[in-house]
Amino acid sequence: xxxxxxxxxxxxxxxxxxxxxxxxxxxxxxxxxxxxxxxxxxxxxxxxxxxxxxxxxxxxxxxxxxxxxxxxxxxxxxxxxxxxxxxxxxxxxxxxxxxxxxxxxxxxxxxxxxxxxxxxxxxxxxxxxxxxxxxxxxxxxxxxxxxxxxxxxxxxxxxxxxxxxxxxxxxxxxxxxxxxxxxxxxxxxxxxxxxxxxxxxxxxxxxxxxxxxxxxxxxxxxxxxxxxxxxxxxxxxxxxxxxxxxxxxxxxxxxxxxxxxxxxxxxxxxxxxxxxxxxxxxxxxxxxxxxxxxxxxxxxxxxxxxxxxxxxxxxxxxxxxxxxxxxxxxxxxxxxxxxxxxxxxxxxxxxxxxxxxxxxxxxxxxxxxxxxxxxxxxxxxxxxxxxxxxxxxxxxxxxxxxxxxxxxxxxxxxxxxxxxxxxxxxxxxxxxxxxxxxxxxxxxxxxxxxxxxxxxxxxxxxxxxxxxxxxxxxxxxxxxxxxxx
Amino acid sequence: xxxxxxxxxxxxxxxxxxxxxxxxxxxxxxxxxxxxxxxxxxxxxxxxxxxxxxxxxxxxxxxxxxxxxxxxxxxxxxxxxxxxxxxxxxxxxxxxxxxxxxxxxxxxxxxxxxxxxxxxxxxxxxxxxxxxxx
Numbered sequence: 001x002x003x004x005x006x007x008x009x010x011x012x013x014x015x016x017x018x019x020x021x022x023x024x025x026x027x028x029x030x031x032x033x034x035x036x037x038x039x040x041x042x043x044x045x046x047x048x049x050x051x052x053x054x055x056x057x058x059x060x061x062x063x064x065x066x067x068x069x070x071x072x073x074x075x076x077x078x079x080x081x082x083x084x085x086x087x088x089x090x091x092x093x094x095x096x097x098x099x100x101x102x103x104x105x106x107x108x109x110x111x112x113x114x115x116x117x118x119x120x121x122x123x124x125x126x127x128x129x130x131x132x133x134x135x136x137x138x139x140x141x142x143x144x145x146x147x148x149x150x151x152x153x154x155x156x157x158x159x160x161x162x163x164x165x166x167x168x169x170x171x172x173x174x175x176x177x178x179x180x181x182x183x184x185x186x187x188x189x190x191x192x193x194x195x196x197x198x199x200x201x202x203x204x205x206x207x208x209x210x211x212x213x214x215x216x217x218x219x220x221x222x223x224x225x226x227x228x229x230x231x232x233x234x235x236x237x238x239x240x241x242x243x244x245x246x247x248x249x250x251x252x253x254x255x256x257x258x259x260x261x262x263x264x265x266x267x268x269x270x271x272x273x274x275x276x277x278x279x280x281x282x283x284x285x286x287x288x289x290x291x292x293x294x295x296x297x298x299x300x301x302x303x304x305x306x307x308x309x310x311x312x313x314x315x316x317x318x319x320x321x322x323x324x325x326x327x328x329x330x331x332x333x334x335x336x337x338x339x340x341x342x343x344x345x346x347x348x349x350x351x352x353x354x355x356x357x358x359x360x361x362x363x364x365x366x367x368x369x370x371x372x373x374x375x376x377x378x379x380x381x382x383x384x385x386x387x388x389x390x391x392x393x394x395x396x397x398x399x400x401x402x403x404x405x406x407x408x409x410x411x412x413x414x415x416x417x418x419x420x421x422x423x424x425x426x427x428x429x430x431x432x433x434x435x436x437x438x439x440x441x442x443x444x445x446x447x448x449x450x451x452x453x454x455x456x457x458x459x460x461x462x463x464x465x466x467x468x469x470x471x472x473x474x475x476x477x478x479x480x481x482x483x484x485x
Numbered sequence: 486x487x488x489x490x491x492x493x494x495x496x497x498x499x500x501x502x503x504x505x506x507x508x509x510x511x512x513x514x515x516x517x518x519x520x521x522x523x524x525x526x527x528x529x530x531x532x533x534x535x536x537x538x539x540x541x542x543x544x545x546x547x548x549x550x551x552x553x554x555x556x557x558x559x560x561x562x563x564x565x566x567x568x569x570x571x572x573x574x575x576x577x578x579x580x581x582x583x584x585x586x587x588x589x590x591x592x593x594x595x596x597x598x599x600x601x602x603x604x605x606x607x608x609x610x611x612x613x614x615x616x617x618x619x
Binding site for chain 2: 395396398400417420423474475478479
């Protein structure tokens with residue numbers, strides 16, 4: 001077998017910039033003063049800010065070293081379940097750096113912003129087409145912001161019909177932020193349990209859905225990586241009582257070009273451009289959480305809306321029923337450009353293929369690791385699979401120990417202890433961008449770790465051993481956080 | 486993590502399905518999280534307690550406990566009015582791990598229906614249930 005990726009490479013220490021600086025050192029030269037010197041007014045004089053004095057090479061080495069301590073999807077496999085850490089093609093960056101885009105300013109008049117407005121308008125249409133919905137807002141800054149936008153839309157919809165509903169159904173397999181987004185909008189989340197198959201039962205929803213319930217927040221595929229097979233019937237029940245079906249689209253990477261959400265009863269869905277549409281995230285850049293809706297909800301979308309008339313693009317605030325602005329300007333436009341670039345370079349066929357391969361990769365891992373790790377729900381999964389540490393508890397090895405040990409093998413750990421419905425969960429999402437060779441190495445690493453758990457469990461308890469820093473004291477960090485340098 | 490036979494489940498307390506304990510002390514009831522819950526949660530880093538004077542029904546969320554692994558809601562095993570909370574947990578949440586039935590107690594209440602104590606499990610029954618779930 002090939003060698004594993006993790007080694008003891010030479011990792012350089014790096015002090016804080018303030019410890020590194022030396023008085024009088026500078027990274028630039030000012031031109032010679034060619035005017036008379038004159039003193040500043042009293043209100044403008046004070047001690048300068050405490051900035052370190054550094055040369056250019058000090059700064060370059062500092063940040064280069066910090067970047068070498070980091071692990072990202074450009075470094076290696078990053079199978080963080082529920083996060084879709086797929087590779088972000090560099091062409092996306094190239095397009096976002098085109099001078100017309102990079103130099104755009106939100107206060108420029110529409111006549112001077114036709115390119116960026118056209119990009120936004122078309123992206124709205126593409127996202128509506130991909131999800132099978134009717135209209136899109138690009139404003140929300142990230143996933144949870146999109147969820148909040150969805151809740152505000154739901155509230156505005158009921159209000160327009162003279163209704164005030166106070167509750168919202170949130171299954172235990174929904175994304176963790178869903179109940180918080182509902183509560184932030186003033187709704188009381190009603191938790192419901194998934195069934196023994198890991199999905200929602202029609203009966204469970206029928207029991208709790210009533211005329212005081214605004215709707216349901218369902219994540220599909222859910223956080224167990226399973227497709228909500230009863231979604232159509234569930235949507236019928238919710239609609240029959242006048243409710244709205246909100247879908248958290250964070251797991252859209254499993255079903256692009258396969259499931260048309262609008263046709264299975266979804267009224268509102270948010271997307272994470274930074275997950276499904278390959279823009280950098282997780283410290284690599286801001287997010288973007290567009291919301292797509294069915295026609296009935298379109299009047300309530302945030303303003304301003306991007307409009308097109310006779311080939312001319314503009315922004316309109318003329319939507320009296322709108323929930324208002326979600327952003328000071330238009331959202332994270334740089335992320336939109338990258339997502340637009342991704343969608344255009346992939347095209348409909350390849351977007352579908354990306355989803356198919358994401359599902360295939362997850363099922364491959366599920367099948368090959370299911371003897372080694374305990375599989376929570378033994379049935380075909382979507383883009384991610386959920387294991388637990390049950391097979392290792394006899395050795396007193398927990399999920400956290402295996403996750404930390406995986407770092408020694410050169411992989412980013414998967415998502416751990418989420419979803420909460422599986423005790424000690426290990427949630428693996430390989431995405432479509434990993435090759436079979438890389439996935440095989442990941443599987444072999446997990447098998448080797450499971451073997452170590454029986455043979456030499458302290459290896460795992462003391463892991464990571466090869467990283468820049470060893471096992472951190474997360475407890476003290478959480479109990480007595482040190483929030484300043 | 487502990488094996489079931491390593492758990493400390495004292496016989497003077499009663500246990501709820503969600504692993505809260507309740508202990509009768511005079512006409513008051515003291516509640517907390519049992520050894521199984523604290524062990525499963527791991528190092529507890531934050532505890533949110535109710536206010537004195539709050540009233541809850543049996544089964545309602547009265548507190549939230551956060552560990553390095555998870556956040557979990559605690560359900561009151563017996564309904565009633567909160568008459569005291571263990572404020573020491575705010576500064577020292579680790580008491581919940583170190584002494585779940587002693588210094589790590591969570592709240593004391595004036596029970597609305599003392600008979601609700603009888604709906605809870607004895608330590609023997611609770612351990613049997615855990616063994617059955619294995």
